[in-house]
Amino acid sequence: xxxxxxxxxxxxILAGERRALARAITLVESRRDDHRAEAAELLDLxxxxxxxxxxxxxxxxxxxxxxxxxxxxxxxxxxQGLRVAVLAVxxxxxxxxxxxxxxxxxxxxxxxxxxxxxxPSPSQTHxxxxxxxxxEAVALCEAAxxxxxxxxxxxxxxxxxxxxxxxxxxxxxxxxxxxxxxQGVKRGIMEIADMILVNKADGDLKxxxxxxCADYSQALRLLRPRVQDLKGFPRAMTxxxxxxxxxxxxxxxxxxxADWRRDNGHWQARRAxxxxxxxxxxxxxxxxxxxxTQEPVRARMAxxxxxxxxxxxxxVQAATEVLKLLAGGTG
Numbered sequence: 001x002x003x004x005x006x007x008x009x010x011x012x013i014l015a016g017e018r019r020a021l022a023r024a025i026t027l028v029e030s031r032r033d034d035h036r037a038e039a040a041e042l043l044d045l046x047x048x049x050x051x052x053x054x055x056x057x058x059x060x061x062x063x064x065x066x067x068x069x070x071x072x073x074x075x076x077x078x079x080q081g082l083r084v085a086v087l088a089v090x091x092x093x094x095x096x097x098x099x100x101x102x103x104x105x106x107x108x109x110x111x112x113x114x115x116x117x118x119x120p121s122p123s124q125t126h127x128x129x130x131x132x133x134x135x136e137a138v139a140l141c142e143a144a145x146x147x148x149x150x151x152x153x154x155x156x157x158x159x160x161x162x163x164x165x166x167x168x169x170x171x172x173x174x175x176x177x178x179x180x181x182x183q184g185v186k187r188g189i190m191e192i193a194d195m196i197l198v199n200k201a202d203g204d205l206k207x208x209x210x211x212x213c214a215d216y217s218q219a220l221r222l223l224r225p226r227v228q229d230l231k232g233f234p235r236a237m238t239x240x241x242x243x244x245x246x247x248x249x250x251x252x253x254x255x256x257x258a259d260w261r262r263d264n265g266h267w268q269a270r271r272a273x274x275x276x277x278x279x280x281x282x283x284x285x286x287x288x289x290x291x292x293t294q295e296p297v298r299a300r301m302a303x304x305x306x307x308x309x310x311x312x313x314x315x316v317q318a319a320t321e322v323l324k325l326l327a328g329g330t331g
Contacts, residue, residue, distance in 0.1 A: 004035075006042040013144050014049060018117060021144045025119055028136040043136060046143040053085070053142045054258055057163040059153045059189075060173030065199045069173060069241035070150055071107040076247050077148055078115035085141035086110070086118045087134055088152040117146065135166045135278055164192045165277050168267065169254055172196045174216065176208035191223060194234050194257060197250055201238035209238045228270065230260040290326060297325055 004027055012020035028039040060066050067088075074084045086107070110116045119137065134151060141149045153163045164170045172193040190196075196216050201209035216236040223234075235253065239246035261267040291297055304318040 004038045004042075006038055006045055010042055010045040010143075013046065013140065016145050018144075021117065021140060022119065024140045025133075025137045028133045028140065039136065043139060046139065049143055051142050051145060053138075053146050054148045054169070054254070055138055055151065055167040056148060056254065057151045057153070057160075057167030057170040058173065059160045059163060059170070060199075061175075064173045064175045065241050066152055066173055067107055069197070069199055069239070070152060071110045072241040072244050073247050073251070074107075074110045074116050074150065075113060076244070076251065078110075078113050082115070082147040083145060084110075084116045085144075085146040085149045086116065086152065087137050087141070087149065088118065088120045117141065117144075134163075138166060160189050161192065165274050168258060168261075168270065169194045171254075174198050174212065176200055176205045176212045190219065194229075195250065195253060196220070196234065196236040197246075198236065198238045199241055201246065202240040202243045206240075213238045228261060228266040230257050233257050287326060291322070297322070300325055 004023070009020055009024055009027075013024055024039075024042060027035055027042065030036065030039070058066060058070065070086055070088070074086060077084045088107075107118055111118050138149050138151065151163050151167055153160060160170070160172070170192055172189060172195070174196055176198060196213075198209045198213045198216065201213075213236045220234050220236060226234075233253075237246060237250055237253065239250055241247070258267070261270070291301055301322060304313065304321060307313040308315050308318050
């Protein structure tokens, strides 16, 4: 990747150039030190502009129809004159780090829509399959003038918690199922969801979807009320991405909740808390990087690892020594 002029790139992004946006996202995803410096300068140039979008996190287990939902939902929004960006984080290959899935092939109609921008990104083995730089990609999409940014997770591990830390609304997609399936959904996921959408509410599954929605509605009522919620939220609703039923109602609910949070200060408080979270996360990631990039630290880590494996030193003692080495700035 050639050297980037952050000033020129920022002007092109503000003008809404899609190619410039794609290049900027590639830049923020890079691990090279020079690219990280250019990305930081670019983000600093764009921040004063103050453009914001509605950030919607979407999660659900494989097979629930996330791609079909995003395509139908995104097309509905662009049909209303809104610009929609989709950041779809694919599972990464454990060997190459590359994407296994290809969201542009899963969302052919939306990928051809001039009002939409789709960017699949490999997770690069980061926690829960959520790309470490997705948060910065969201900021770039906002600067480019998009009205809504949909952040799709792979729906495994702790990815739901991670994406909730970078979105204004967190939506959980569920497939029609029986009570056993409800028991399998982690309480923690239910507690962070703002809306639960039971997809595939069409054809032979329509009645099952209604029953599932009723089950989740009852379960949500048992959760402790949250200060940031409008009355009636979190709520469960049925939708059919295939038949495009219920999408307008779901969007109306999202807008109502987002507007209420803006009017009552919860929107600003949430984003402030998220900014603090990601500051602390950057510090953690930087410290972890030093364990692998600084030769003296890496060598000592290897030696201590052998000592721990042989029982010559306890894990706590070894970890304490590494932390002291980092604190001393060795390397």
